[in-house]
Amino acid sequence: MDYKQLEIPDVVLLTPKVFGDERGFFMETFRQDEFVKHCGNYEFVQDNHSASKQGILRGLHFQHQNPQGKLVRVTRGEVFDVAVDMRESSPTFGQWVGVHLNEDNKQMLWVPPGFAHGFYVTSEYAEFQYKCTDYYAPGDEYSLLWNDKTVNIKWPIINGKVELSQKDENGSVFDDIKKFK
Secondary structure, eight states, X not given: OEEEEOSSTTSEEEEOOEEEETTEEEEOOOXXXXXXXXXXXXXOXXXXXXXXXXXXXXXXXXXXXSOOOEEEEEEESEEEEEEEEOBTTSTTTTOEEEEEEETTTOXXXXXXXXXXXXXEEOSSEEEEEEEESSOOOGGGEEEBOTTOTTTOOOOOOBTTBOBOOHHHHTOBOTTTSOOBO
């Protein structure tokens, strides 16, 4: 596995070594000792799997009392995956980083606790899987508005289509949302 720190160094892009032939492929998707070495000592307690059609934007979500680190990947299709630094004490506070994750590049993104996270589906259909370092806590969820002018994420919107949940449509702007110390 190759681990590459992105423009926000705490966010890490993982690229697995894929061994393939005419029969298919094999790859290691997670190894605790290497993950600890490159990303930090975290324990994963919950795995999630979602499916979405093109134009769906999920996020930008985070939990404050029960912050979740997420190791995310796409097993079918493609998404543009985004992490926004919500830690006031961080030198990259308010900055974002985004990468295309897809079934062909098989890359994963480590989004540590203290970040808002979301993705936009660029393929016709995508399946998105992720490991979390804390449990989902419905009373502790926040949604940063996907098109907040302060953060100014450059989403690769296809044909002007963005479909949001009610929660995400009503997300808070960066200046008003609760942040991490």
